[in-house]
Amino acid sequence: MKSQRKSVPPPPAAPAATVPQAAPPAATTSRETMPRTPRIEPKTHRSDFPILATRQDLHYLDSAATSQKPKVVLDAIRAYYENDNANPHRGAYDLSARATQKYLDARERVADFLGVIDTPTLIFTRGTTEALNLVATAWGRTHVRKGDEIVVTAMEHHANFVPWQQLAIQAHAKLRICELTPDGRIDVGMLTKLLGSKTKVVAFSHVSNALGTINPVADIVELVRTKAPHAIAVVDGAQAAPHLRVRIEELGVDFYAFSGHKMLGPMGVGGLVGRRALLEEMPPYQMGGDMIEFVGDDRTTWNVLPHKFEAGTPNVADAVGLAAACDYLDGIGMDQVRAHEVQLVANMLVRLAAVNGVRTYGPADLESRSGVVSFTVDGIHPHDLSTVLDQAGVCIRAGHHCAQPLMRRLDVPATARASVYVYNDTSDVDALIAGIERAKALFGT
Amino acid sequence: MVILSAAKNDKHPVRMTTNLEALYQEVILDHNRKPRNFREMENADRHINGRNPLCGDEVTVYVKLDGDRVADVSFKGQGCAVSKSSASLMTAAVKGKSVEETMRLFARFHDMITGKLSDVEREQMGSLAALGGVSRFPLRVKCASLAWHALKSALQQGPAEVSTDLEGPPLTEGA
Numbered sequence: 001m002k003s004q005r006k007s008v009p010p011p012p013a014a015p016a017a018t019v020p021q022a023a024p025p026a027a028t029t030s031r032e033t034m035p036r037t038p039r040i041e042p043k044t045h046r047s048d049f050p051i052l053a054t055r056q057d058l059h060y061l062d063s064a065a066t067s068q069k070p071k072v073v074l075d076a077i078r079a080y081y082e083n084d085n086a087n088p089h090r091g092a093y094d095l096s097a098r099a100t101q102k103y104l105d106a107r108e109r110v111a112d113f114l115g116v117i118d119t120p121t122l123i124f125t126r127g128t129t130e131a132l133n134l135v136a137t138a139w140g141r142t143h144v145r146k147g148d149e150i151v152v153t154a155m156e157h158h159a160n161f162v163p164w165q166q167l168a169i170q171a172h173a174k175l176r177i178c179e180l181t182p183d184g185r186i187d188v189g190m191l192t193k194l195l196g197s198k199t200k201v202v203a204f205s206h207v208s209n210a211l212g213t214i215n216p217v218a219d220i221v222e223l224v225r226t227k228a229p230h231a232i233a234v235v236d237g238a239q240a241a242p243h244l245r246v247r248i249e250e251l252g253v254d255f256y257a258f259s260g261h262k263m264l265g266p267m268g269v270g271g272l273v274g275r276r277a278l279l280e281e282m283p284p285y286q287m288g289g290d291m292i293e294f295v296g297d298d299r300t301t302w303n304v305l306p307h308k309f310e311a312g313t314p315n316v317a318d319a320v321g322l323a324a325a326c327d328y329l330d331g332i333g334m335d336q337v338r339a340h341e342v343q344l345v346a347n348m349l350v351r352l353a354a355v356n357g358v359r360t361y362g363p364a365d366l367e368s369r370s371g372v373v374s375f376t377v378d379g380i381h382p383h384d385l386s387t388v389l390d391q392a393g394v395c396i397r398a399g400h401h402c403a404q405p406l407m408r409r410l411d412v413p414a415t416a417r418a419s420v421y422v423y424n425d426t427s428d429v430d431a432l433i434a435g436i437e438r439a440k441a442l443f444g445t
Numbered sequence: 446m447v448i449l450s451a452a453k454n455d456k457h458p459v460r461m462t463t464n465l466e467a468l469y470q471e472v473i474l475d476h477n478r479k480p481r482n483f484r485e486m487e488n489a490d491r492h493i494n495g496r497n498p499l500c501g502d503e504v505t506v507y508v509k510l511d512g513d514r515v516a517d518v519s520f521k522g523q524g525c526a527v528s529k530s531s532a533s534l535m536t537a538a539v540k541g542k543s544v545e546e547t548m549r550l551f552a553r554f555h556d557m558i559t560g561k562l563s564d565v566e567r568e569q570m571g572s573l574a575a576l577g578g579v580s581r582f583p584l585r586v587k588c589a590s591l592a593w594h595a596l597k598s599a600l601q602q603g604p605a606e607v608s609t610d611l612e613g614p615p616l617t618e619g620a
Contacts, residue, residue, distance in 0.1 A: 381525035383502070384469075387582060391465050400501040413501045413523050442469055443477075443526070 045332070046423040050074070059394040059431040064209055064239060064372050064419035066261045069325075073264060076324035080317045087313055089290055103316045107306070109323035113330065114258070115247030116273050120305040123272045123279075124319055128238040129159040131257035131272035132203075134285045134309065135234055136163035139255075142283060143200060143232075146172040150201040151194050151231075153178045153186050154409050155208040158402040160236040160257075164203050173200070180409065184211040184362040186220070195227035202231050206240035206256075210401040210417065211362035212345075212372030214244070221252040232278065238262055238270075242421070243341060243370050245334035248273045264329060264422075265322035269315050279305055286311040329422075337422055341371035344420045348373050348429050355436055357445055361410060371420040374401070377436060379445035382416040388442060389435040396432070467578030468585070469526065476530035481537050482519040495522075495595035497587050497609045502528055506595035513543050515600075520592055527585050531576055532592030538573055544600045551593050558589045 047053045048070040052060060060068060080102060086093070088100035111119040125131040140163075144150065150164045154177055168175040178191045186204065195202065202224045207214050221233045232254040240246055242263035248256045255278075259270035284291055284302055288311035293301040302308045329337060346366055352358045357378035363369050377385055386398035397417040400407045407413065418432055486492070486507035495504045504522035508515060518540055520532045535554075539547045554573055556562050560580035562570075567577045579589045587609035598607045 383525035383585075383588065384527070387468065387585065388465060399499065404501065407501065413503070442465065443474060 046425070048072070048328075049423050052423055055393075057393045059392075059424075059428040061418040061420065061424065061428055061432060062395045062397050063242075063262070063421035063424075064417065065397055066267065067242060067264050067421055068423060069266065069321075070264055070328050072328050073266065073321045073324045077266060077317050077321040080320045085317070088316055089307075089314075099316055102320050103314060106316070106319035106323040109326050110271065110319070111273075113326035114241060114256075114273065115249055117249060118276055121274055121276050121279060123274065123306045123309040124314060125257075125270050125272055126268055126315075127259040127261065127270035128236060128257040129259075131255075131270060132159050132234070132236060133163050134272055135232075135255045135257075135274070136167050138282045138285045138309075139232065139278065140164075140167040140201065141171070144168075144171040144173050145200075147198065148173040148200040149176055149194075149196070149198045150174070150203070151176045151178060151191070151199055151228075152202075153191075153204045154180050155184070155186070155211060155213065155403065155406050156203070156205055157209050157236060157238070158404070159238075160203050160205060160234075161403075161405060164201060167201075174198075177405070178204075180406075183364060184208070184213050185368070186213075186215055188220070188223070191220070192223060192227060195224060195231070197228070197230060199224075199228035199231040201234060202228060203234040203236070205236040205238075206246070207237075207243070207370045207372075208362070208403075208406075209239045209372065210374055210403040210406050210415070212239075212369040212374070212419075213362055214240070214368050214370055217251045217253065225252075239370060239372065242329075244338060254278055260318065260322040260325065263322075264325035266318040269318035269322050272309070276305065279309070284308055284311070288312045290314070332422060340422060341420050342366050344424055344426070344429065345369065345371055345373060347426060348418065348420070348432070351429060351433050352436075355433065355440075357440070358436065361415065372417060373419070374415040374417045376412060376415050377440065377445070380439050380443050382414045384443070385416050385436065385439050388439040389432065392431055392435045392438070394428075394431045394435045464578070464581050468582055470575050470578065472534075472572065472575035473526060473530040476533040477526040480520075480529055480533040482540075483521065483533065484519045485521050486517060486519045489517075489519075491599040492605075493595040493599045493603075494606045495591045495598075495609070496606070497524070497528065497591050499587055499609070502588070502591065504528060504532055504592050504595060506532070506592055506599055508596065508599040510544075513545075515539050515542055515544070515547060518596070520595075524591065525585075525588055527576075527579060527588040528591045531589045534572055534576065535592050535596065538571065539596070547600060548597065551597055554593060555590060558586050559583075 049068045050071055051068050052058060084098045084102050086096040086099040088096060088103045090096060107122055108119055111122045116122050144167055150168050150173055152161055152164050165175050176194050178194055179187050181187050204215060206217050217235055224231055224233045234255045235253045237246060237256050237258040241258040254275050256273045261267040291303050291308050291311040293303050349360060352360055352375055359376050361374040382398035386396055389396055399414050401417060486509060488509060489507035490510050492505055492507045502524035504520055504524055507519045509517040518536045520536060557567055557570055557577055558579040567574050576589050579585050591609050594607045594609060598604055
């Protein structure tokens with residue numbers, strides 16, 4: 001079960017369209033017979049991550065929950081505090097001006113990474129959850145009325161489900177849930193029927209955190225425009241921004257939320273990108289310093305974008321860290337990131353399918369899925385599986401993945417979920433498969 | 446410990462084998478496969494739903510009292526091997542006991558799974574000792590105590606729904 005990390009030529013750039021079946025296996029010293037799939041090793045990415053570099057037997061397969069951080073990100077945060085730290089936007093002194101500039105630069109960098117040209121429409125938040133709550137509160141409470149309808153899908157993370165459910169309850173609006181196809185995609189036929197003139201919000205994820213499904217965002221937005229002219233399209237991009245080349249302005253959405261910590265950045269920073277006209281007419285989400293223009297005794301006027309939605313001292317250091325993460329990802333190339341993940345997932349799916357009693361969820365074709373693989377093993381609860389794997393240094397997620405509506409529809413209490421990123425390689429899949437075999441032996445299944 | 450010496454010839458690292466075998470003892474696996482008293486109880490005096498928000502597991506514990514004694518106890522639900530076997534072993538252990546004895550046993554059991562008992566004390570726990578390995582897995586304390594929390598609520602006229610969040614953050618428990 002020891003990892004066998006070797007340097008091997010980098011993988012080809014083009015993403016494989018189907019699960020490779022007959023590629024010649026690389027030399028392996030494992031006692032088990034490996035399925036005939038190519039071995040995939042990252043070039044040197046693993047060594048860029050201190051937590052992984054120092055623990056060679058750690059098999060981190062939970063990047064859909066949070067990613068590990070490369071040294072360049074940690075260094076950028078430290079450098080900010082060591083060289084540039086002051087409260088931005090306030091002090092009339094050079095250090096504060098430097099902090100302000102760092103924050104400005106970070107916003108520019110992240111906006112550029114996500115294909116946002118109108119930079120002030122990128123609001124920094126604590127993450128996706130806060131970004132979605134911002135929309136549900138600031139836009140939702142002023143626009144959703146009794147009798148209106150809010151459409152979400154059955155694959156949503158609680159962060160893109162509960163705020164809308166609660167808004168619907170509060171506004172006496174109706175929450176309508178679009179069901180999924182058997183292979184875990186949004187049922188577009190049903191969505192078409194759900195949309196109408198009463199629809200005020202259509203909220204869906206770009207990539208499902210529990211199934212890995214990549215949703216056709218632009219197509220769905222087009223459908224929303226045609227069938228539901230009064231609705232905003234809100235997209236949870238938490239699982240997409242880290243893994244796909246996302247151009248938000250090209251997607252045509254009204255709001256797009258993302259998290260920094262899932263894309264190699266620090267925890268506590270993420271963002272909301274919104275259509276300027278909508279952001280300008282929305283009331284603020286939180287009140288306080290920085291977001292005001294003028295405070296009278298009886299009334300207050302709001303600052304311009306993005307400050308109107310960033311009350312209080314901003315999280316400059318983590319924004320700087322996130323910008324460094326964008327640099328790092330662009331250094332690899334998002335197309336390479338994607339290609340690497342497609343190959344790893346192909347390898348994982350083939351090898352999971354070869355294990356008796358393993359069931360995987362989500363679309364079968366690789367082009368429709370990200371680096372997330374949800375699975376169950378007959379006779380072994382995911383929680384027990386996770387404990388067995390943990391003993392071999394394999395970190396997976398076991399549970400409902402903050403998607404209880406989805407789990408009910410899959411008719412399972414929980415699944416196991418392995419998710420990959422730039423620092424994973426075939427040895428992580430080896431360890432996963434070996435751990436599953438060990439659990440099966442232990443439980444006698 | 447016997448388990449340690451048994452692990453010597455295993456091809457897997459000792460740490461893994463000892464901890465895993467301590468957790469998933471044959472008794473646990475047996476009760477997981479064939480849980481005892483695994484049924485609904487129509488004439489129960491109380492039934493309590495217990496939930497583990499961490500993993501979404503649910504168990505319903507049914508209790509029939511005869512005066513101060515637990516005349517019958519059963520459970521239904523879905524969960525991991527630890528929560529299922531713990532519920533199963535619990536039902537076998539408390540049947541016929543007084544409410545007070547049952548509560549004392551839970552306190553003792555909780556001490557065991559959070560690593561507060563000596564080896565000798567653990568061996569005095571009878572069949573429940575099989576769950577002693579949980580003390581090495583602080584994240585699994587909630588699984589092992591789920592049914593017990595439900596039973597406690599049933600016997601003490603507590604709420605009809607309980608959650609293992611009562612246990613607090615997992616890492617503050619035990620070793």
